Amino acid sequence: MTMMPDLYTRRANVNRVPQTGNETAVVMRSSHPPVYQIMGMDGRTGKMLSGMSHLRQSLQDILTTYVGTRVMRRRYGSELFALIDAAGNRQTIVQVYYAIAVALHRWEPRFKLTHVQADDLSLAGHATFTLFGEYLGQAVEVTGLSLGGRAA
Numbered sequence: 001m002t003m004m005p006d007l008y009t010r011r012a013n014v015n016r017v018p019q020t021g022n023e024t025a026v027v028m029r030s031s032h033p034p035v036y037q038i039m040g041m042d043g044r045t046g047k048m049l050s051g052m053s054h055l056r057q058s059l060q061d062i063l064t065t066y067v068g069t070r071v072m073r074r075r076y077g078s079e080l081f082a083l084i085d086a087a088g089n090r091q092t093i094v095q096v097y098y099a100i101a102v103a104l105h106r107w108e109p110r111f112k113l114t115h116v117q118a119d120d121l122s123l124a125g126h127a128t129f130t131l132f133g134e135y136l137g138q139a140v141e142v143t144g145l146s147l148g149g150r151a152a
Contacts (some may be wrong), residue, residue, distance in 0.1 A: 062076075063104075078138060116132075128145065
């Protein structure tokens with residue numbers, strides 16, 4: 001089997017690129033560290049996703065999956081659900097920020113989180129966040145990540 005010398009596609013390796021679903025990693029070979037462009041499937045439409053739309057879906061999936069619920073990947077997800085009945089004070093908000101940072105650091109190597117902003121925290125258990133960080137070396141802003149119950 002012949003492979004292109006500069007570009008090859010391989011199944012994502014858990015040690016190098018944690019998988020969040022049915023994905024393929026495309027690695028560009030050069031003298032620089034490898035750059036991963038992961039392609040996946042849209043969870044709603046079944047169409048192929050890549051780039052920022054795939055990153056957004058992955059971030060949403062990581063943050064809305066409770067640790068221990070994935071059968072073959074028990075550590076996958078975030079600890080946000082442990083904070084559902086916590087008091088709505090500053091300490092809880094800091095714990096929410098920490099849970100987001102730990103989960104994304106562990107499960108999304110393409111995204112380097114620099115700042116979390118709570119856009120909407122309702123008493124009904126719904127929260128909307130904006131995440132700031134770097135995606136493949138570029139500064140990005142992921143707005144409107146919705147967590148919890150229905151928006152008020």
